[in-house]
Amino acid sequence: MTQANSRIITVYNHKGGVGKTLIAATLCFLAELNRIQTLAVAMDRQGDLIRWLTRGKTISRDDLYEISDYLLAVYSPNSYPGRLRYPLIVVDQSPAWEDAERVQPDLCIVPVDCIDAIINFMSAREWISISSSGVGVYFVLNNADVGGKRDLAFIKKTLARQRIVEVWDGNIPHSGVFRRAYNRKVPVWEASYAEQSTGPEEAILDLCSSILARVGFRVTKRPGLG
Numbered sequence: 241m242t243q244a245n246s247r248i249i250t251v252y253n254h255k256g257g258v259g260k261t262l263i264a265a266t267l268c269f270l271a272e273l274n275r276i277q278t279l280a281v282a283m284d285r286q287g288d289l290i291r292w293l294t295r296g297k298t299i300s301r302d303d304l305y306e307i308s309d310y311l312l313a314v315y316s317p318n319s320y321p322g323r324l325r326y327p328l329i330v331v332d333q334s335p336a337w338e339d340a341e342r343v344q345p346d347l348c349i350v351p352v353d354c355i356d357a358i359i360n361f362m363s364a365r366e367w368i369s370i371s372s373s374g375v376g377v378y379f380v381l382n383n384a385d386v387g388g389k390r391d392l393a394f395i396k397k398t399l400a401r402q403r404i405v406e407v408w409d410g411n412i413p414h415s416g417v418f419r420r421a422y423n424r425k426v427p428v429w430e431a432s433y434a435e436q437s438t439g440p441e442e443a444i445l446d447l448c449s450s451i452l453a454r455v456g457f458r459v460t461k462r463p464g465l466g
């Protein structure tokens with residue numbers, strides 16, 4: 241079940257509530273759906289990635305949770321279980337950079353909340369450029385439509401001027417679907433009301449499939465979303 245070469249994706253931001261766990265959980269569920277052997281590591285003390293993946297179980301430190309044949313999760317607050325090898329490892333990072341920098345990822349995803357995107361982007365960029373030489377860094381705009389179209393255009397223009405990191409072309413809109421998925425502990429595609437509103441799910445599935453493609457996994461989105 242394990243193999244020598246792991247592809248490691250981390251989701252990082254020193255700020256809370258920006259969508260780290262949303263992206264990490266969706267990556268894990270999408271990988272599982274595509275039968276990719278995946279290890280989910282919750283380094284964030286909150287442990288809400290594990291609670292989401294286990295559909296609300298009580299969790300304890302360093303425990304392993306076998307979620308399916310393809311998905312294993314470990315709650316390892318503030319430290320990285322370095323010995324574990326898996327084809328795909330998804331890490332919901334600790335907000336503390338000194339913990340986060342112990343992980344050497346292939347790709348570091350940084351969600352930035354649109355509400356204070358510029359300030360958050362600038363500080364995250366500083367932190368990341370100090371310690372992540374050689375690692376792909378991918379900024380993702382979350383809650384993108386909250387400030388309206390003009391704000392969004394301004395933020396995108398500002399981010400595009402930064403050449404140190406990459407910024408995802410698309411964005412994650414603000415959507416009740418994500419909150420429902422989090423509250424119900426289900427994948428985002430199980431949280432929409434019957435046949436309504438596939439836009440937000442499609443956006444995050446596009447993001448997550450492009451992230452997985454970047455580290456070498458070709459995936460298909462769930463049937464019905466193309």
Ligand SMILES: Nc1ncnc2c1ncn2[C@@H]1O[C@H](COP(=O)(O)OP(=O)(O)O)[C@@H](O)[C@H]1O
Binds near residue numbers: 257261262288382
């Ligand atoms: N685009 C969004 N639209 C609506 N709710 C969102 C969105 N992104 C995140 N949320 C909700 O905001 C809360 C914080 O998101 P979360 O992924 O837990 O952030 P973090 O892990 O960075 O603290 C959760 O309840 C989540 O469902």
Ligand SMILES: [Mg+2]
Binds near residue numbers: 257260284288289
């Ligand atoms: Mg979180």
